[in-house]
Amino acid sequence: MEKSFGEWFLHPSDKSENMYHTLMDKAVGLIADQTVRTNQPFSGASRQEIQSAVREMLTIPATGQKTDRVMEEIQNVIVKNSLWVSHPSAMAHLHCPPLIPSLAAEVIINALNQSMDSWDQSPAATYVETEFIQFFTKHIGYSDEADGVFTTGGTQSNYMGLLLARNKACQTHFSVNVQEEGLPAEAGRLRILCSEHAHFTVQKSAAQLGLGTNAVIKVATNDQKQLCVEDAKEKIGHLRQQGLLPFMIVATAGTTDFGSVDCIGDIAKLAAEEQLWFHVDAAYGGALLFSHQYRSSVRDLHLADSITIDFHKLYYQSISCGAFFVKHKQDFQQIAFHADYLNPEDDHEDGVINLVEKSVQTTKRFDALKLLMTFKLMGTDLFGEMVDYTISLAKETAKLLKNEPCFEVLNEPELNAVLFRYVPLHPFEDERYIDEMNLELQCAFYQSGELIMAKTKQAGKVYLKFTMLNPLNTISHMKTHIERMKQAGEKIEKEQGEIRYEYSVRD
Template structure:
């Protein structure tokens, strides 16, 4: 029987001419719904109360099968219209970017082709394209001729892989111990990973997953701007060694989540070389500055790091998820290699990317970067970052000139931290004043007026803008500040 005569044929994309009417109709309807959604969007969130949204979603009867056209309409009405609209000027909370059209278009190909990036016979052109983009990346970051990399789901996976390679490298160089074959060495409980107290939480999470435990992570204090104290780092390395502990790696950050701070990468990597430690740079946020002619000097030292995390779904404006781990010496990927007859067959001349990945099935995300670099260009991306950094400084100035707010510190990248000025505090205690900021942020979100973030610095809770959309202008913030002031006044009157 011809496969097109199957009772399920209409549910799949078919090869051959004239066999995809249902796919074409569904695609056209979805596109039209999405176009209308964005055309009518006037708030970053619909304002539907969370309890009502949950009830509406949970009331869906999954046993009731409907034509795909009706499901698309329901999805648009229930899910899409109640999503967080990252394209809206007042959605400015997290490292969550509006995606480039080129990336969205690439997703059509990625989803329809459904290539599995583990073996060449499942992803022929895709395998070569990912390696092509990786080669461009290691050249862009000046990591040298022996460098290599692999696409990941993002910073969490990249950081885990970088520290996993660091652990295995240290055991091999310290005592010729093979963790892949024999598990953690007897001195495993002495291994220590050093990072700043503003590093991403995935450093601790990675240590836990690697069997070292969260207590294996030692945090070094930072300055007011959130940058690691180099002198404190050196003292920490020497103190750990004096305690008969084994520092194995230092994690530097190029763009912390809270401050957008960039550590002294050159100084940290130099210390790692001096003491024989692995240097890993979490560049998920700020690593994109390598494309900025004006600001890439701030990443000096990244070219000498042993491993680097890069997130493309942040300042490269790719759809979620999309990241990479780059390593200076590709031989270190050998600790991830595992032979499977059905994937990496002996004698094959064809590359299998599973050999350097902790994931087996992996998406063809490199296509998004390819289409973006070809249609937008690295230079234009760099100019977007220059605009964001300039705008962030202007927004910080606006905060300083506004009697309703006070600035935490000058922005280093594109993050602006601020809080309500002291006249809003009145008789509130410090804890109650912090709670007021939390309530304010939540009210802005659930009303649909604005999506902003919060964080704590030295016990004080600050509101946070993360500027990622290069299309924003200073006037967008005038109206946003007005919304914050309006909600703050109402809450303060209630509190007092």
């Protein structure tokens, strides 16, 4: 008996068209329904409840089930118990509410399903990415000699920065082509400098690249949590006295906890003096390129040898979407590799562009379309206003917290991150009680599902964090959240005090 697979693939037939419309309409309806019905960012379900529901759903049948039944399970088990990042009260991580143009672009990207490694697999898409990279290099302030490539995000982009810098350093200092010969024994002398608040991917990349985490030297920060150039200079001198080879320095434009932006111009000057590769991790702060009020923080970005920018953070694109940029396009030769079936060298004679030559990926998504649709529909002016609004909101929220004696604010927001903690009005002698109170505060609100905030540690103390990316949030919402946190903190403080009193009486 002949089987028919036609309804399951996109092709010219009524069955295919009907199936596509049915599933897409139901998926859109499911999300639209969740948008209307959700009044908080999380259901509050426990880990055990969610795991149990997922396990029950994952009974895979031999024969396909009815569409309505499957979509109902998806809604009740997955969507209902997911973190609704588009809710203004979801403020834990650098996890953005995606813009609707980005969501629409995803539909097109998924249906086209093009792989961005060679031109013949993605004819128009290759040129869209290439032109969009040039659009960004101009906004950065690079010359026509610059280039870049879309990536999965900050981890991959930072990895590429270290990879190019490592290969170039081995060529410069040891006359070794790492691509062909591998790492020389002398590579153990190579050192990378970064702020003590730099992203952990600097160390992770060093480990993956055979240099080891010990190759990463942490530099002290100033009161604004920015890399201290004087300390970096001093450490470079000490490293050279020990016979080691500092070859790279990493600045951060938007640290994960504080949102601090390092003094890029000063670090660039130091890098030039010391002949170091200068990489800027602007995964978070790269959106300031379009800011109307805060653009000056990244005005020196063009001085970097390489740059990381994430679009699935403050650019409000759906995951995953990022880019890696270099000041000199020839630096991509450090990782170029030719495969006869994919990107033969003679393609260059015909002017063919194969993006695999400047990527550590082979298969790669057409993510540039998301930004293209976003900027074409919104315009860069409105986008810049949106970024500025969230930063101003964070600054206002920090002021509100400072006005409450029971809260301690650790930073003056430079982007839209606010670090703070609840401090009892009647301090405990043991700081651990304060840490436990803040952990309990964060956990209680997560379990209630009404407010999602992150927890972190600074100087050994537990702090809470708002990452205020959502432009739909308001200062009125924040006043309500702060009042509820204050009440919850007072309740926890009272309970802790009663427990301590009972223990003291027993003793």
